[in-house]
Structure formats: C-alpha cells, structure tokens
Amino acid sequence: MIRLTLEQAHQLAQDILRSNGFSEPHVQAVSATVLAGERDGCASHGLYRVLGCVRSLKAGKVVADAQPEVFDQAPAIVRVDAHGGFSQLAFQAGLPVLLGKAREAGIAAMAINHCVHFSALWVEIEALTDAGLVALAFTPSHAWVAPAGGSKPVFGTNPIAFGWPRAGHNPFIFDFATSVIARGDIELHRRAGKPLPEGWGIDAQGQPSTDAAAVLQGAMHTFGGHKGSALAAMVELIAGPLIGDLTSAESKAYDDGGDSSPYHGELIIALDPQRFLGAAADEHLARAETLFESIQGQGARLPSQRRYEARKRSAEEGVQIPQALYDDLNALIVR
Amino acid sequence: MIRLTLEQAHQLAQDILRSNGFSEPHVQAVSATVLAGERDGCASHGLYRVLGCVRSLKAGKVVADAQPEVFDQAPAIVRVDAHGGFSQLAFQAGLPVLLGKAREAGIAAMAINHCVHFSALWVEIEALTDAGLVALAFTPSHAWVAPAGGSKPVFGTNPIAFGWPRAGHNPFIFDFATSVIARGDIELHRRAGKPLPEGWGIDAQGQPSTDAAAVLQGAMHTFGGHKGSALAAMVELIAGPLIGDLTSAESKAYDDGGDSSPYHGELIIALDPQRFLGAAADEHLARAETLFESIQGQGARLPSQRRYEARKRSAEEGVQIPQALYDDLNALIVR
Structure with missing residues (x-):
C-alpha cells in the first residue's frame, strides 16, 4: 500500500x-x-x-469540456443540461438555484440531464445538508437488476440517498443501491474466483446462481424482495421519464456493449426545515436528535x-x- | 361469509x-x-x-367533529391541522391547495398535523395520480420496530407510498411498511397460536424469537436489513420533526399503553410531470409505459x-x- x-x-x-x-x-x-x-x-x-x-x-463517452446549462424550469424546479459531461459540474452549476428555490418555496427539485454519472450520491446530499436543507437524490444506472418475480434485467442499481442536517454533528446521510449488492462487489468475487452468497442473482437462463460471471451475464436481485423492487422502479420513473431522461435499459442500450458509466439523469429534492417549521424549527430539529440518541444509545449505528x-x-x-x-x-x- | x-x-x-x-x-x-x-x-x-x-x-383519542384548518405555509407547502380528527378529512381539505401548488411550482408538499391515522396511504396517493401527478407519502406509526443492529423499538411500521399516473391504465402505486411485516400479521399469528417465520422480530430481551406474543412485547425488524432501517429513520424524520409532529416513540408515549391509532402527522409530496417536461410530457410518459411492459412482459407483477x-x-x-x-x-x- x-x-x-x-x-x-x-x-x-x-x-x-x-x-x-x-x-x-x-x-x-x-x-x-x-x-x-x-x-x-x-x-x-x-x-x-x-x-x-x-x-x-x-471511448468518446464523455465530453471533456462540456459547459452545463441551467434552466429555470418552474418556480420550484431547476433543470441543468450537463451536455454530455460528468454530473459533478452540472450539480455545482445548479446548486445555487436549487438552494434559492428551496428556501423560497419550501421544497424544490433539481433535474440534471444528459450527464455521465459515476459517483456516490452522498457527496451531493452533503452539499445540501451543509446548507441546512433536508435532501433526497435518485439516479438510474445500467439495466443489470431483475424485478421481483422476474428474471431479466430492467432496473439499474438505482441508488437512493437521503440527508438530514444536524447542528454540531455530521449530517445523518444514507446512500444505498436498491440492488441487493453493488455491481462492483460481484465483479470483485469474479476476479477472486469466489462464489457469491445465495440470493444475489440469477444466470442468463433466470436460474439462481452463485457464479459471479454467470450473474454478471444474467441479473442481480433487488434488496428486500418486492419492496426493494418497487423502490427500484420508482427511481427509474422519477429520475428517468419524469425528468425527460433515460431509463437504465435505455442507458445500457446507449452504451452499446461498452464499459462506460451510465449516461442519463439525476433527480435531487431539497426541503427547507425553516420553511416547514418557521420559528419552531430549532425545537423540532432537537427532537430529531432524540431519535438519533435512541438509535445510538442501544448500540445501533447511524448510516x-x-x-x-x-x-x-x-x-x-x-x-x-x-x-x-x-x-x-x-x-x-x-x- | x-x-x-x-x-x-x-x-x-x-x-x-x-x-x-x-x-x-x-x-x-x-x-x-x-x-x-x-x-x-x-x-x-x-x-x-x-x-x-x-x-x-x-377512548377519547379522536375528535369526532374536528374541523381541519388549512395554512398556506410557503409557495410550495400547504399545512393542514387536523385538530385531532381522523386524517382523511384533513387530506381532503388540503388536497385542492396541494394540487394548485404542485401545478404552479412543479413540486409541492402537504404536511398534515395532529391527525389520528389508521388508513393505507394508497388511497391518498390515488387522489393525486388521478389528477395526473406523481406522488409520495410517508407517515410514522407507534414505536414497534428496532433499528438494524439494535434491539429496542424506535421506529413505527413507517409506510412509504408512491404513485405514477398512467393514461388508460390504473396508476402504478406501491404502499408498503418499512417493517418486515405488518403489525397485524404478527397479531394474526398470535391469535392463531402459530409460530412466526424466523427474522420477523425479537423478544423484550433482544433475542430472536418466533413467538408472536413475545415479539409483540419486544420489537419487529425492518425489511431489508440496514437499508430498510435507514428508510424507516427517514420516514420518522420527514413525517415527524420536519413537519413539527410526533415521532413513533412520541406517538406511542402519547397513547400511554392504550390501543389507539397513532396520533401524529403525514407528509405528502406531489410532482407535476407537465411542469418538469412541458410539451414533451406525453413522449416521456410513454417511455415509462415501456418500463412497465418490460416488467410485466417477463411475467413479473406490478405492485x-x-x-x-x-x-x-x-x-x-x-x-x-x-x-x-x-x-x-x-x-x-x-x-
């Protein structure tokens, strides 16, 4: 090392x-x-x-000097066209507008379009909690995950991230794939020649498999059975068609057998506790701390x-x- | 029958x-x-x-003639004080304002406070999809569910519901508890004298148990391990302190050993595809239909x-x- x-x-x-x-x-x-x-x-x-x-x-799959373009789509929606560049700069370009809209309207959304996406969502969530906002973020990926009860890949690993600002503490943030495991973990098993735990995926014939290479050719499962599958579908819908961008299946088709990061969109929702609660915000945010104490006080960890x-x-x-x-x-x- | x-x-x-x-x-x-x-x-x-x-x-836990009061909290937030009545009338009272705000701002939230809540969320989600909106709803309940890695109840069964309008079809809607199973299913096992499947809950000493009565005294698990637990915490936060209302632990304390429905709040978020997509809405909503076909076409069911x-x-x-x-x-x- x-x-x-x-x-x-x-x-x-x-x-x-x-x-x-x-x-x-x-x-x-x-x-x-x-x-x-x-x-x-x-x-x-x-x-x-x-x-x-x-x-x-x-591979020609990302624009090295793309200049994100910011659109004031609606009183509580900002849209950023990444013009084929990585998502980070598009997020940064839209962030001030999202903050302004959330503080004015109480809740606001940012739709990032036409971006190449490879990063975890918690980095962006933290930019919002640092500004005192509650935040949610969603993005599809490539179609690698079968719906509950099915055997063919439709969903991406479709992460959901959430953040809650905490005065004097690091924010409460989670960021997880709705697939049972990250795609990279299956790849690591394949490289190491190790069998997968049961329940991670199926082969191209739709049969349960612990062979990493076979599952990479077949499909992964969602976490949590039909509930995780429902959430994965939600991510496809709200961070795909709702913002006029590609689903995981469309993104995979666009990659055309390549090995590039997904090219699609991301939806971020920001909520301002000050606008929900007014003068009572501090009192109620303190009650959230009681919740965190009751989790940590019994030896459980926060995400x-x-x-x-x-x-x-x-x-x-x-x-x-x-x-x-x-x-x-x-x-x-x-x- | x-x-x-x-x-x-x-x-x-x-x-x-x-x-x-x-x-x-x-x-x-x-x-x-x-x-x-x-x-x-x-x-x-x-x-x-x-x-x-x-x-x-x-039991004196609900106000039979409560008149909901609607507050225009912010450009994209409507708040409804149920004044101790059942949630349904409060939802109805706030609905027109929520619809108006979502259509104007693109995304809007309704916070229902001080309501007695016993119903599934899909009924309310359907009122929004009927109006052509995408919708999310969240509510805590009573503290019956332990966080992942813990052994004491902190969360409620904390449902999450989502809806997507479909032209010419019933809407895509899911509505599920973030607990591994509904509270009522454990009660049914207790009445029938049947053991619980493994993994549903723990007894009051924090030990895994298949005894329904013991789990009712102890705690249920969340679905999907730490991911479901994270979602349950999110529901507590955004449908509790964020809207100035009780967490599941506070709601249970308020019930004081009784057997009444939770008394607390509900958060509903509505998003207007027309505002996100403008003239391109129909084209993109049609792509969502392709997603549904790829799920049903392989024999999987939609929620x-x-x-x-x-x-x-x-x-x-x-x-x-x-x-x-x-x-x-x-x-x-x-x-």
Whole structure:
C-alpha cells in the first residue's frame, strides 16, 4: 500500500484529469468528488474511479469540456443540461438555484440531464445538508437488476440517498443501491474466483446462481424482495421519464456493449426545515436528535458513521491505496 | 361469509360512524376510505377498521367533529391541522391547495398535523395520480420496530407510498411498511397460536424469537436489513420533526399503553410531470409505459395489480366479510 496525504491524492487526480484534456472546471469538480470518496474510506468511489473517467473519455463517452446549462424550469424546479459531461459540474452549476428555490418555496427539485454519472450520491446530499436543507437524490444506472418475480434485467442499481442536517454533528446521510449488492462487489468475487452468497442473482437462463460471471451475464436481485423492487422502479420513473431522461435499459442500450458509466439523469429534492417549521424549527430539529440518541444509545449505528470515522482518520493520516492502483493512475498522466 | 354490495358496505360504515357521533364530513371521508380498502381486497384496511374508529372515539383519542384548518405555509407547502380528527378529512381539505401548488411550482408538499391515522396511504396517493401527478407519502406509526443492529423499538411500521399516473391504465402505486411485516400479521399469528417465520422480530430481551406474543412485547425488524432501517429513520424524520409532529416513540408515549391509532402527522409530496417536461410530457410518459411492459412482459407483477383485480371483481360481485365481523359491526350501530 502507498500512503498519500489528502493533498497528494487530490493532486494526483487533478494531474490525470487535466493532462488527459478535461477542462479545468471538470478537473476541479471530479477530483473533489473522488477525493471525498477516498477520504471517507469508500475506495470503490475514490481514486480508483479516475481510471474509469479516462476510459470513458477515450471511448468518446464523455465530453471533456462540456459547459452545463441551467434552466429555470418552474418556480420550484431547476433543470441543468450537463451536455454530455460528468454530473459533478452540472450539480455545482445548479446548486445555487436549487438552494434559492428551496428556501423560497419550501421544497424544490433539481433535474440534471444528459450527464455521465459515476459517483456516490452522498457527496451531493452533503452539499445540501451543509446548507441546512433536508435532501433526497435518485439516479438510474445500467439495466443489470431483475424485478421481483422476474428474471431479466430492467432496473439499474438505482441508488437512493437521503440527508438530514444536524447542528454540531455530521449530517445523518444514507446512500444505498436498491440492488441487493453493488455491481462492483460481484465483479470483485469474479476476479477472486469466489462464489457469491445465495440470493444475489440469477444466470442468463433466470436460474439462481452463485457464479459471479454467470450473474454478471444474467441479473442481480433487488434488496428486500418486492419492496426493494418497487423502490427500484420508482427511481427509474422519477429520475428517468419524469425528468425527460433515460431509463437504465435505455442507458445500457446507449452504451452499446461498452464499459462506460451510465449516461442519463439525476433527480435531487431539497426541503427547507425553516420553511416547514418557521420559528419552531430549532425545537423540532432537537427532537430529531432524540431519535438519533435512541438509535445510538442501544448500540445501533447511524448510516455514514463509518465514513465519518474514516474522514477523521484521513485528515490526520492521509489515505492508503494499493501500489498497483497507484502505478495504474500514474501511468495515465500524459507528460 | 356475508356478501355485501359496495353500496351496502358503504352504508354500513356510514351508519356506524354517524350513529356514534362523527360529524357528517368525517362520516363521508372515513367511510370512503374503508370502502376503498374493502373493495380492493385489503380486508385489514377495510370495514374491520371501523371497529377501531369507534374504539378510538370511545377512548377519547379522536375528535369526532374536528374541523381541519388549512395554512398556506410557503409557495410550495400547504399545512393542514387536523385538530385531532381522523386524517382523511384533513387530506381532503388540503388536497385542492396541494394540487394548485404542485401545478404552479412543479413540486409541492402537504404536511398534515395532529391527525389520528389508521388508513393505507394508497388511497391518498390515488387522489393525486388521478389528477395526473406523481406522488409520495410517508407517515410514522407507534414505536414497534428496532433499528438494524439494535434491539429496542424506535421506529413505527413507517409506510412509504408512491404513485405514477398512467393514461388508460390504473396508476402504478406501491404502499408498503418499512417493517418486515405488518403489525397485524404478527397479531394474526398470535391469535392463531402459530409460530412466526424466523427474522420477523425479537423478544423484550433482544433475542430472536418466533413467538408472536413475545415479539409483540419486544420489537419487529425492518425489511431489508440496514437499508430498510435507514428508510424507516427517514420516514420518522420527514413525517415527524420536519413537519413539527410526533415521532413513533412520541406517538406511542402519547397513547400511554392504550390501543389507539397513532396520533401524529403525514407528509405528502406531489410532482407535476407537465411542469418538469412541458410539451414533451406525453413522449416521456410513454417511455415509462415501456418500463412497465418490460416488467410485466417477463411475467413479473406490478405492485397493486392484485388490488386492481379485486377492485374489478368487487364492482361486479360486491365484497364478502366474515359473519362475526358483520355482527360486530352491526352491534356498533347506535339505534
């Protein structure tokens, strides 16, 4: 393993993205996101992702200098056309408008269209909780997941993320795939030659399988049976057709057998506790703290607790990445 | 079993509620909801619930003639104070304002406060999909469910409901508890002296148990492990403190060992596809139909399909209820 300071990790990501031709705003937006993942101990959304960013660029699947365009769609809707660039810059472009609309209307939505999406949603959720807002985010992916009772892939891993601001504490944030497991975990089993736990997926004939390669060719299951399947369908609908963007099946068809990140949309909803509660906001937000205490007081963990612990550690000790990844990343710097 | 026409079932509910002293607007709103449940084959939310309505009234836990008060809280928020009455009338009172705000702003929220809540959420979701809107609804209940990794009840059964309007079809609607199973199913096992399946709950000492009575004293699990637990926490937060109303723990404390329906709030979010998509709405809503076809085309069911089949049957054949329930209901009519 190689140890890097956060500054070194950030610099490495920037050097790769910049030297491969991404415009400076994309270099800054994408490197900040992968740094946040690495810092929070989410290796699968950390520096590793820079490999995929460059691969998408070389495959012609992402626009390196796309300039997001912001539309004031309705009093409580802002729409951002990413014009084929990575999602991060589009999110940043729309964020001030979303904040303004949520604070004015009480609830507001941001629809990001035509973006290439590879990041976890909690980074964006945290931008909203930092501003004192409650937030939800949804995005489809590629069609890899079968509906409950079915055997063919229709849904993406379709994450749902939620955040709640907490005065004096890290926000309450969760961000999970509606598939039973992340796609990357199945890939890791395949590389390691390890069988999958039962219940993760089915093969191309629709039969339950513990063979990772067979499930990658077949379909994954949703988490939680028909309930997770219903949620996965909801994500398809509200972060697909509702915002005029692709479903996971359409995104996979667009990729045309490639290995690129999904190209589609994202829906973010922000709610302002100050507008819901007025002068009573502090009193009621304090009652939410009682809820968190009743969870932690019995020894259960809040979601994101591990991430915040890793964040604290990384601030003091930096991050560690495998030597092989470090070498692969360095080899991508165009000198 | 006793067979009733829909008109007879509706009349029976009205006669009971009216003769026990509910005001006419509450008689109409509550009887319509229990009729919808009975008609759609949801016996647990059908006429059976009228028993609980009268029990709540006799226990002094619901205001029989409460007049909901509607507040224009913010450009995209309507708040309704139910003043201690059942939720249905409050929903009806706020509905026109919610529709207007969603159509104007693109997304809007309705917060119902201080209501007694016993109904499924799909009835209210359907009022919104009938108006062409996409809808979400959330409500806590009583603290009966332990967080993942914990052993003490904190969450309610905390349902999440979602609806998507479909031209020429019944809407896509799901409505499920974030607990692994409905509270009533555990009660049914207890009455039948049947052991619970493994994984439904724990006893008061926090140990896994298949004894229904022990789990009723202990805690139920959420569905889907830590993901369901995260969703249950979200429902507590956004349909509790965010709208200035009680959490499931506070609602249970308020009930003070009684057996009444939860007294708290409900959050409904409505999104207008016309505002998100403008002139392109029809084109994109048609792509949602492709998604539904890809689910049903492989033999999987859409949520609510069973309900719609029951609805069709009930329109032709009426409904059937157990003789004992029919007798219990008739005995409640004050003559």
